[in-house]
Amino acid sequence: MSSLPPYASTGQKVWFYSFRVICGLIFFFLIAPIITIIPLSFNAEDFFTFTPGMLALDPDAYGLDHYRDFFTNPDWQQPLWNSVRIAPMATLLSVAFGTLAAIGLSQSHVPFKGAIMAILISPMIVPLIISAAGMYFFYSRIGLQGTYLGVVLAHAALGIPFVIITVTATLVGFDKSLTRASASLGADPVTTFFKVQMPLILPGVISGGLFAFITSFDEVVVVLFVGSAGQKTLPWQMFIGLREQISPTILAVATILVVISIALLTTVELLRRRSERLRGMSPG
Amino acid sequence: MTDNTADTPAGPVLAADGRPLKASLNRALRAQKIRALLLIAPLLLFILITFILPIADMLFRSVENQIVRETLPRTVAAMEEWENHDEAPGEDVYAGLYIDLFEAAEFRRHTRVGSRLNYEMTGISSLFRQAGRGVGRFDTDIYTDQFTDLDAAWADYATWTGLMGDSAIRAALPETAAAFDTWVRITIEANEDDPAEENIEDFVFFSLYRDLAGSGYSGSNALLSAAADAVGGFDSISIRDQFEDLDEDWLNPELMETIWVYSPSYTPGYFLTAIDMQLSADGITAQPEDRQIYVTLFGRTLFMSLVIMGSCVLLGYPIAFLLANLPMRVSNILMILVLLPFWTSLLVRTSAWKVLLQQQGVINDILVWVGLVADDARLQLINNQTGTIIAMTHILLPFMILPLYSVMQTIPPSYVRAAKSLGATDWTAFWRVYFPQSIPGIGAGCILVFILAIGYYITPELVGGRTGTFISNRIAYHISSSLNWGLAAALGSILLGVVLILYWIYDRIVGIDNVKLG
CATH class of the missing domain: 1.10.3720.10 (MetI-like)
Incomplete structure (x- = not known):
């Protein structure tokens, strides 16, 4: 498939190239919407399409107005600040609980492993609207609805499956004899954990944490129900903006978020390679 | 297979410390299991509280329906005796409804049960809202007037506390006792007043009339005996007519049927609605066409x-x-x-x-x-x-x-x-x-x-x-x-x-x- 053999018939050649064109079109479908909004966000006017000036590459047709609005308008700054306050706390909780549990789960004799795993993974499987409904009902009963703590707990619960999955995957390749060696040299379990095990599983923990972070940072359904106006996050503000009066500032926000996701994607990819190299699974 | 351990002594294999190897291994495994579970426990607890309980709460709410029974307890109890469901129930049910609605209105709960029942039959919500204002103006004050005309002591809070402190009297006048307790609760909890300084509400006298006119009084209390003798000559009103005056729909058997069908504490009603069915007098039927969505x-x-x-x-x-x-x-x-x-x-x-x-x-x-x-x-x-x-x-x-x-x-x-x-x-x-x-x-x-x-x-x-x-x-x-x-x-x-x-x-x-x- 990677290249055309010299003896290929005309039909095979036609198919080979048309298949590539089809794939190219699908890649275009995948990536074009994300790419298109980037130039649109520099539109000097309040339009959602390319103005004639933009197509003519007239510098006057481009501007940073929408970015200026994002960085000065309290309607956007307050949600940004809320997101920045909520996501790291939720991530911290998911990573702390999740890593501990993943280490427990990777021991060789865990009773009810299947059932425990199913419960821990369940926040990822249950549709968000159902989690949101349940949390809204239950958190209103116990007075957590509409509080910062409620949103953090809800987001931590949603992020935990990602931490569990990535950290257990890392632990699969972990060589148990290393902890035994450390113990035989006189280290207590805590020292062994922090000096031997932790550095080795750190890539998995960090990428699990990044997943948890992006889950919380992107999440809108649960916060919409569990939170109140005081916890309005960036995605929530975008959701309102898209539903009610759509303002071009959304495109500027979207562009910034795309840049953040590219940064996160790169980090996760680098960590994955490092982790695989450490475990000797691939030359990377 | 030949037994190649024939020269070792018979019995279980022993570990270095002299215990049987099997027990020793089990002990080590148990320790490992406990350690693993201890590591998992915090997260499991966390997920249970933040996630599994909310889901369970949602499942519970899909069948839970305590509001009707809690808000209208007397009505629901009286409906047990309602036989012909093609006609509106009798006086007893409306007497219960009167006191229930009065209490609910004081605690501002009548609109909640109204909106709950409105999901099943459109229009109930406004009926309940209207009744919340209306029950206070029912003509039941004729009983208050007649009792206090008979003996001015009936207007005294002290008379009542004296009577209601006696368990024999409470047993003889069950509706009155319940109504009086309700009135005291309303005065203290909803209005934050001192019962001793307030006028006793009409519905308490209404209950007293119903008790005395219904089963009479055969005890030794002079005040009550005098009242029991007099009630035969009292003017009376039909509470059912009072509801009819308020709104004719209150005598609609379908309305009362809806209250009755949704009175149990748990109901399949929401699930039936979710699949375009409904609970009605004839059991489970399909929703009308225009509500099938x-x-x-x-x-x-x-x-x-x-x-x-x-x-x-x-x-x-x-x-x-x-x-x-x-x-x-x-x-x-x-x-x-x-x-x-x-x-x-x-x-x-x-x-x-x-x-x-x-x-x-x-x-x-x-x-x-x-x-x-x-x-x-x-x-x-x-x-x-x-x-x-x-x-x-x-x-x-x-x-x-x-x-x-x-x-x-x-x-x-x-x-x-x-x-x-x-x-x-x-x-x-x-x-x-x-x-x-x-x-x-x-x-x-x-x-x-x-x-x-x-x-x-x-x-x-x-x-x-x-x-x-x-x-x-x-x-x-x-x-x-x-x-x-x-x-x-x-x-x-x-x-x-x-x-x-x-x-x-x-x-x-x-x-x-x-x-x-x-």
Whole structure:
């Protein structure tokens, strides 16, 4: 498939190239919407399409107005600040609980492993609207609805499956004899954990944490129900903006978020390679 | 097998410390298990509280219906005696309803039960709201006047506390005792007044009249005996007529039937509503045509999820095939094109589609510019099913490509080459050899996309308009707008059931442990 053999018939050649064109079109479908909004966000006017000036590459047709609005308008700054306050706390909780549990789960004799795993993974499987409904009902009963703590707990619960999955995957390749060696040299379990095990599983923990972070940072359904106006996050503000009066500032926000996701994607990819190299699974 | 341990002493094998090896091993294992469980316990507890209990709460709310019985206890109890359900019940039920509504109105609970019953029969809410104001103005004051005319002591709070402190009298006058307790509770808790300084409400005298006129009084209390002798000559009113004066609908048997049908503490009513059925006097029947929306909505959700799943297979298969068969270096670079949308915020992708698909948006502009579409006939691509399907296919495509890709990577290329060397055409080699081996990937991807699609909320809400919405949008509507939480919970429980069954199938095919990220 990677290249055309010299003896290929005309039909095979036609198919080979048309298949590539089809794939190219699908890649275009995948990536074009994300790419298109980037130039649109520099539109000097309040339009959602390319103005004639933009197509003519007239510098006057481009501007940073929408970015200026994002960085000065309290309607956007307050949600940004809320997101920045909520996501790291939720991530911290998911990573702390999740890593501990993943280490427990990777021991060789865990009773009810299947059932425990199913419960821990369940926040990822249950549709968000159902989690949101349940949390809204239950958190209103116990007075957590509409509080910062409620949103953090809800987001931590949603992020935990990602931490569990990535950290257990890392632990699969972990060589148990290393902890035994450390113990035989006189280290207590805590020292062994922090000096031997932790550095080795750190890539998995960090990428699990990044997943948890992006889950919380992107999440809108649960916060919409569990939170109140005081916890309005960036995605929530975008959701309102898209539903009610759509303002071009959304495109500027979207562009910034795309840049953040590219940064996160790169980090996760680098960590994955490092982790695989450490475990000797691939030359990377 | 020969026993080659014949020369060792008989009995269990011993460990170094002299214990049997088996016991020793068990002990070590138990310690290991406990350690593992201790590591897991904090998270398990955390998930139970923050996630599992909320889900359980939702399931509970989908059948819970205590509000009617709690707010209208006397009415419900009196309805046990109601025999002919084609006619409005008798005086007893309305007497109970009068006191229940009076109490509920004082505690401002009558509107809540009104809105609850309004889900089942339109119009009840306003009836209850009106009755909350009306019951205080019923003509029951004639009893108050007649009792106090008979003996002024009846107006004294002290007289009442004296009578009600006597358990024999309480037993002889059960309705009166309950009504008096209710009045004291209303005065203290709802109005924050001192009962001793307030006038005793009419409904207490009304109950006293009913007790004395109904079963008389044969005790030794002089005040009560005098009253019991006098009630025969009292003017009386029909409380049922009072309700009729308030609104004729109160005598509508259907209304009373609705209260009766929804009086149990647990009801299948919400689930029945969620499948377009209803609980009525004749048992379970179909909803009237114009209220049948949920089966259609579930059907549409399933249908659109299937379409989205199908388009994801169509678009994802070639990409996964290409990625799996290109050299690692190239495919890693192309993989970024798949992972970037995967990592990009859902809201970003939805806003991109919202912008692109608008009538004045980029796609319509291009179509007009190319000449495929006239400027005055721009395509309606958003706020309908098309919009939802396009945007969600784009959003869920990576979830199809990634499992397909990981399965395709494991298919040895030599099989296809072997097929070709045996004379198979390209198509036969693909269809008979390669494709069957990629089916597990298709299965995994399809179920994953389908599970994600049927629970989607944000994208259908933003680009779906009226015709492209899913069941989840209806759930959200019932939680935040119509406040019919029970119905929202029932719809959610059904959706949860569907997802769990699909997930169980997914676990069977792929296994939870094989969930890969990125």
